[in-house]
Amino acid sequence: MASIKEEEVKLIGNLPSMASRKVEIALQLKGIKYEFLEEHDLKHNKSPELLKYNPVHKKVPVLIHSGRPIAESLVILEYIDETWTQEPALLPSDPYERASARFWSKFIDDKCYPAVRKYLTLGSETEVESARAEAQEGLQFLENELKGKKYFGGETIGMVDVVAVGVAFWQQTLEEIMQMEPANSCQDFPLLCAWADELLGCSVISDNLPSKDKFSSLIQSRLQFAAAASAASK
């Protein structure tokens, strides 16, 4: 009889969603086979599966294991770690270190991503400056937390690294694509820079991130939208 671990794993996700990316990375890090069910139009046409498996939030990602759904990316990551206990461990075994990993994961999700997103989509100069300062404050905390470790997880990739994948990606791509001063330049955040290089050097990570072209056009359209909105309100 197959154990529950070997039973069917499906992931309802969406290619542009960073939250979906994080779950895919975690599954691939653990070598778990899964079927990816792509949501093509989250804005106008959510699939019946999504509505059935995540009726509360109607959002991706949703992991379905043996027909049972789990939603919310941080919840999914912990479920993956507890169900498939092979290396790499996403969370350490020591309770204090676990609390620390949960703290930084929440901080990145709740504070860092919204701050960087704001910075990318705001219109006026002053708003951009204040968003940049907010983003940098968050990044400084992360820089301090790295304290010379290879990854946030230590020698191997852990949950915080997976959650922070977007931070690494933005750091590397923005300067190049946008010729725009990113919220985290290597001068200000040398440890984050080294970490991003290390992380994005892993194929399991880089294979799951959008191509630079795709990312560039996404950012361009967001900036155009923001500029138009800003002009319209003047």
Place this chain on the structure above:
Amino acid sequence: MAKGDVKLLGTWASPFALRVEVALKLKSVDYEYLEENLRGGKSELLLKSNPVHKKVPVLLHGDRPVCESLIIVQYIDEVWTYGPSILPSDPYDRAIARFWAAFVEDKVYPSMRAIMTASHEEARAEAVAKFKEVLVLLEDAFVKSSKGKPFFGGDEVGYVDIAFGAFAGWFKVIEKAFNVELFDEATTPNLLAWVDAFLAHPAVKDITPSTDKLLEFAKNFLLPTMKAVAPASQ
């Protein structure tokens, strides 16, 4: 690491600090409570222990700080493994518990704030109606997870009970101050019973501030709102 020397930095009216106290009481952990003076500015200890958020509660275990109430509750569960388990043992049940705790985190406090700070009757009625929609979802979650027992955790108070129940005292304040019913027999019969069961629990009843004391505190901090609507009883 010795299990002695546990301190909790909190404020008496904070539902977030209450979550941690309930968890400590459930596990029969001896701790020292350090009250942060709300009017005196943040203490050195708080700023040093929680430099990122500068907020209570903070658990100090042998001088190592753990921050964010739900993260602290999980830490307590993982360190003090005797006594009742706060999170279930099955990974799927744990994921469900974490999902609903995250839902509570997202929806409950903002809903309560909206009700308490509403500038006029209509706005308040709308805020109450919106909150009741949230409660209907939690009612459904309760039925599924309690399986006929008195708590989300079953026979004993568990993670979601703690996350959500910490606001029970404040629900009573809102009901008294604005003469509204948040829970009712028609839409949330189980939660109606659960609120009182939670407040009567031995780990909760001696540490929950009285409704009148909380009401007085709310009046002092939210004076305009409270004055605008005559309370049901003095």
